[in-house]
Amino acid sequence: ELKVEQNPLFLSMQEGKNYTIYCNYSTTSDRLYWYRQDPGKSLESLFVLLSNGAVKQEGRLMASLDTKARLSTLHITAAVHDLSATYFCAGVYNTDKLIFGTGTRLQVFP
Amino acid sequence: DTAVSQTPKYLVTQMGNDKSIKCEQNLGHDTMYWYKQDSKKFLKIMFSYNNKELIINETVPNRFSPKSPDKAHLNLHINSLELGDSAVYFCASSQVWRGVDTEAFFGQGTRLTVV
Numbered sequence: 001e002l003k004v005e006q007n008p009l010f011l012s013m014q015e016g017k018n019y020t021i022y023c024n025y026s027t028t029s030d031r032l033y034w035y036r037q038d039p040g041k042s043l044e045s046l047f048v049l050l051s052n053g054a055v056k057q058e059g060r061l062m063a064s065l066d067t068k069a070r071l072s073t074l075h076i077t078a079a080v081h082d083l084s085a086t087y088f089c090a091g092v093y094n095t096d097k098l099i100f101g102t103g104t105r106l107q108v109f110p
Numbered sequence: 111d112t113a114v115s116q117t118p119k120y121l122v123t124q125m126g127n128d129k130s131i132k133c134e135q136n137l138g139h140d141t142m143y144w145y146k147q148d149s150k151k152f153l154k155i156m157f158s159y160n161n162k163e164l165i166i167n168e169t170v171p172n173r174f175s176p177k178s179p180d181k182a183h184l185n186l187h188i189n190s191l192e193l194g195d196s197a198v199y200f201c202a203s204s205q206v207w208r209g210v211d212t213e214a215f216f217g218q219g220t221r222l223t224v225v
Contacts, residue, residue: 033213033214037151041218041219042200042216042217042218042219043153043200043202043216044216045213045214045215048212048213086151088153090214096141096158096160096165096166096204096206097155097158097166098143098155098202098204098214099155100145100152100153100154100155102151102152103151103152103153105151
């Protein structure tokens with residue numbers, strides 16, 4: 001069974017700083033997703049990573065996938081307050097079973 | 111148009127009651143899911159339906175029963191509600207088809223509070 005772990009669980013960072021969230025998974029995953037969740041809201045898809053070496057960027061967020069290391073990263077560049085949210089990675093098991101990581105609660109302060 | 115919609119958004123009920131949460135998707139996806147998010151924000155898959163057939167049934171109590179009248183709908187019925195059932199329940203859908211990799215789209219969630 002696929003297990004997905006994220007670290008850190010909590011991240012408090014100053015505006016303008018850079019940081020990386022890590023997502024490790026235990027067994028082969030067809031693909032890797034990153035989602036964002038604002039408090040009291042639903043999950044919003046950020047990135048879909050389909051193959052080894054995949055890198056995707058949207059604004060200040062960049063996601064990458066290393067299938068050999070079973071690792072995905074979400075890099076935050078020059079953080080702003082609007083990025084404050086909980087970020088989840090998710091892997092796919094048995095083709096269609098989406099397994100989520102523990103989530104990383106990000107807080108960006110001035 | 112809302113892609114995945116759940117009703118109700120909030121549900122407060124007493125222990126022992128039976129309740130249902132409805133979910134509908136208008137994306138034409140063939141797979142729908144129910145997830146439970148607890149107070150610590152952990153998301154756990156409960157059920158998955160593909161073309162009206164149950165393909166995943168996680169270790170959830172049999173008080174929870176998914177019902178799919180057609181591939182656009184996946185309702186969740188809960189019998190004899192317990193305090194520990196309090197959580198946010200998310201419905202989601204995706205297109206599961208080898209070679210087509212779509213992410214799951216989530217509904218807005220149903221916050222269930224059992225008192």
